[in-house]
Amino acid sequence: MSDYVCRICKCRAASCSALLESSLPLAADVRTTPSKALPRYPLRLVRCGSCGHIQLEGAVPENLYENYLFTPSYTADFSADMDAFCHRLNDAAGQKEHKHILEIGSSNGSLLKRLQDAGWNVLGIEPSAPLVKDAQRQGVDTIHGYFERAALAEIRKRIGTPDVVIMRHVLEHLEHLDEMIGCLRELLSDGLLVIEVPYVKNPIQENRFYDFFHEHLSYFSVTTLSRLLGIGEFYIHHIYETPEVGGSILVFADHNRDCGPDDNAAQYIQDEKDSLSEERIASFCQKVPQQISSLKAIVAEANRAGKTAAGWGAGQRGCTLIAYCGFQADNLKYVIDANENYWWKYVPGTDIPIVPPVYYKEHMVDEILIFSTGYADSIIKTNHEFEQMGGSFIKISAI
Ligand SMILES: [Zn+2]
Secondary structure, three states, rough: OOOOEEEOOOOHHHHHHEEEEEEOOOOOOOEEEOOOOOOEEEEEEEEEEOOOOOOEEOOOOHHHHOOOOOOOOHHHHHHHHHHHHHHHHHHOOOOOOOHHHHHEOOOHHHHHHHHHHHHOEEEEEEEHHHHHHHHOOOOOOOEEEEHHHHHHHHHHHHHHHOOOEEEEEHHHOOOHHHHHHHHHHOOOOOEEEEEEEEHHHHHHOOOHHHHHHOOOOEEEOHHHHHHHHHHHHOOOEEEEEEEEHHHHHEEEEEEOOOOOOOHHHHHHHHHHHHHOHHHHHHHHHHHHHHHHHHHHHHHHHHHHHHOOOEEOOOHHHHHHHHHHOOOOOOOOOOOOOOHHHHHEEEOOOOEEEEEOHHHHHHHHEEEEEOOOOOHHHHHHHHOOHHHOOOOEEEHHHOO
């Protein structure tokens, strides 16, 4: 056992139990040339025996995010999700004129642009240089860098003390959670903290083992997120479940102890005693080898019958699943993705090209496996043409 320490409670590794162990390429490491020889990194998922936090042992290579291309703003569903987010924020934050919002990990500025258009004063901070450029192009003031103590002075200079700090799909990437919470405590004296993270209950209940990959170091429940926020004396007062990235929790928290955790939060914590019990998690782990075999069998049988197959969804989940199954271009012709930044690049560790949605019209295959489980229905609905041309969609979630 390594000298690993839990990212939330600092408990030593001796009490952590291993859930998944593998060795995979980095799921976001798409290259412009086939990359069968891409380095693989150990992936070891553990659960802290003390606080129950599910997390990866070890860290990702440094600078991983500096050329990051993943931007989730490419679907109609995402746009609707953003509208819902803005609505909830307005409800929680009240009068928005002249109020200041900081978004940590602001990506290409698509959310801040909406908020700016709605009257908020906005500032983003983002480590990926290409995404900062995209944000600045659409007029969203964005600092290029990581949110850390050294950045606080620049943030205050540009926007003062923010009334709201938004952190969507950031916390799960961080090695040093306590430092982040300390910086937030320092910056956000009595404002609103809005956090969205994938909800670990979903992949556990739905047996989505491919939701666990190197870029996400932590997998939060309401129980563990509440414990982490408690370190900075932030208290959750609203929880929403959102469809983002296969099911997430959107949490509103502040320093106001008088509000206390609402009944909703308390109910979540109670329910997780069952939905995330050791038995449930053990059952999840046991099914993984069979799931991988089933998926490989579908593609192998199609190939044997002279049929061709492709995939849909080259995000981290799709790439992780492909890596687990060991697919290459001789069994999976291509993978479609709506994110144009990925087009004409290759699924990490493979010679499988990533192509635009229209590609199948000229390069028909018999079957498309939908790896973007959260968007499967929407993909099928908007691509009737594929089925009319004689193709079949296969939902991975049904396997
Ligand atoms: Zn712990």
